[in-house]
Amino acid sequence: PFDVLVVGGGPAGAAAAIYAARKGIRTGVVTERFGGQVLDTMGIENFISVQHTEGPRLVAQLEQHVKDYDVDVMNLQKAVSLKPANGDGLATIELESGASLRAKTVILSTGARWRQIGVPGEDEYRNKGVAYCPHCDGPLYKGKRTAVIGGGNSGVEAAIDLAGIVAHVTLIEFDSELRADAVLQTKLRSLPNVTVITSALTTEVTGDGEKVTGLVYRDRKTDEVHTLALEGIFVQIGLVPNTEWLGGALAMTNRGEIEIDSHLATSVPGVFAAGDVTTVPYKQIVIAMGEGSKAALSAFDYLIRH
Numbered sequence: 001p002f003d004v005l006v007v008g009g010g011p012a013g014a015a016a017a018i019y020a021a022r023k024g025i026r027t028g029v030v031t032e033r034f035g036g037q038v039l040d041t042m043g044i045e046n047f048i049s050v051q052h053t054e055g056p057r058l059v060a061q062l063e064q065h066v067k068d069y070d071v072d073v074m075n076l077q078k079a080v081s082l083k084p085a086n087g088d089g090l091a092t093i094e095l096e097s098g099a100s101l102r103a104k105t106v107i108l109s110t111g112a113r114w115r116q117i118g119v120p121g122e123d124e125y126r127n128k129g130v131a132y133c134p135h136c137d138g139p140l141y142k143g144k145r146t147a148v149i150g151g152g153n154s155g156v157e158a159a160i161d162l163a164g165i166v167a168h169v170t171l172i173e174f175d176s177e178l179r180a181d182a183v184l185q186t187k188l189r190s191l192p193n194v195t196v197i198t199s200a201l202t203t204e205v206t207g208d209g210e211k212v213t214g215l216v217y218r219d220r221k222t223d224e225v226h227t228l229a230l231e232g233i234f235v236q237i238g239l240v241p242n243t244e245w246l247g248g249a250l251a252m253t254n255r256g257e258i259e260i261d262s263h264l265a266t267s268v269p270g271v272f273a274a275g276d277v278t279t280v281p282y283k284q285i286v287i288a289m290g291e292g293s294k295a296a297l298s299a300f301d302y303l304i305r306h
C-alpha cells in the first residue's frame, strides 16, 4: 500500500506528491489528466517569481519536478470511489478501470471546473476573449470593453474588480434582479463605468475568427435581441468542485466543496484535501501549491502518530 496516495494531479496534487516523496515515504499520484486546469491556461503572470509562463510549459515543469522523486504517477486514471479505512487502517480508492489502490493516507486534490454558459462561440474563443478568472486575466483587458456574465457574488465582485482596470464593464444577469449581497450591489452601482442589464439571456459569443468582438443577448421581458460590441467576456456563473465521485464519503458544503480544517484534514481520519476542490478561499495556482504542500506535511504528521 501507499503511505500517501494523492488523487488529482493539478498544481495542488503535484505539490503534495513532491512534499510527501521528500519524506522518503511511498507516494503515488492517480489522476485523470496530469496538469489539471493549468493545461487549459495560456498566459500566467501571477505565479510569483515567474513573470510570465504558459500553462503547458508550467505543467511540463511540474511533471519533471515530480519525476525527480520516487513517485508512482498513474496518469489517465479516474477515481470513482473512496472507501475510508476500517480495521486495517487502509483507505481504498477504486478506479474506473476496475483496479483499486490502498493507502494509509489519502490527499484529495481533484480540483474544480468553471461552469460554462454553453452558447456558440464560448469554446471557440476561450482564452481569446472568453475568460473565467478576473484575478488571472483582468489586466489583459486594460482600457478595453468587457462584460461579466452572472450577477451573483462572484459576478458582481468580478465587475467591481474589472471596473478599476478596464474601460467599461457590462454586467449581464439572467434573472430580473442581481443575487449578490446588498453591499456589493451598492458598490457596483456607485461605479461610473459599469452598466447592469438584468433579464438577459446570453445566446452567442461573436468573434472575427481570431478573437471576441461581442456578445448577443435576448431581453427576456421583450424578446428583443441585442448585440454588445466588446473585447472581453468574463463568465462568472459558478466554479464546480470535482467531488461527484466521492458521494457522501466525507463532509462537504452544499456547493460540493470538501470541508477542511486548518491542517487540511477532512471529516475522515487520514484523508486530507487541498486546492480548488476544498473550501479554501481564492482558487489560484500559488494557493493550490501551498495547500498541496500543507496537506502532505499533515499526512506525514498523521503517519508518524499512527
Ligand code: FAD
Residues within 6 Å of the ligand: 007, 008, 009, 010, 011, 012, 013, 030, 031, 032, 033, 034, 035, 036, 037, 038, 040, 041, 042, 043, 044, 045, 046, 047, 077, 078, 079, 080, 109, 110, 111, 112, 113, 114, 132, 133, 136, 137, 242, 245, 274, 275, 276, 277, 283, 284, 285, 286, 288
Ligand atoms: P486542478 O488544476 O483542477 O487539478 C485537478 C486534477 O484532478 C486534474 O489533474 C484532474 O484531471 C484530476 N481529477 C479530477 N477528478 C478526478 C478523478 N475523479 N479521479 C482522478 N483525477 C481527477 N490560476 C492562477 O493562479 N493564475 C492564472 O493565470 C490562472 N488562469 C486560469 C485560466 C483558466 C482558463 C482556468 C480554468 C484556471 C486558471 N487559474 C489560474 C486557476 C488555476 O488553474 C487553479 O486554481 C488551479 O489549477 C487549481 O489547482 P488544483 O490542483 O486544486 O486543481
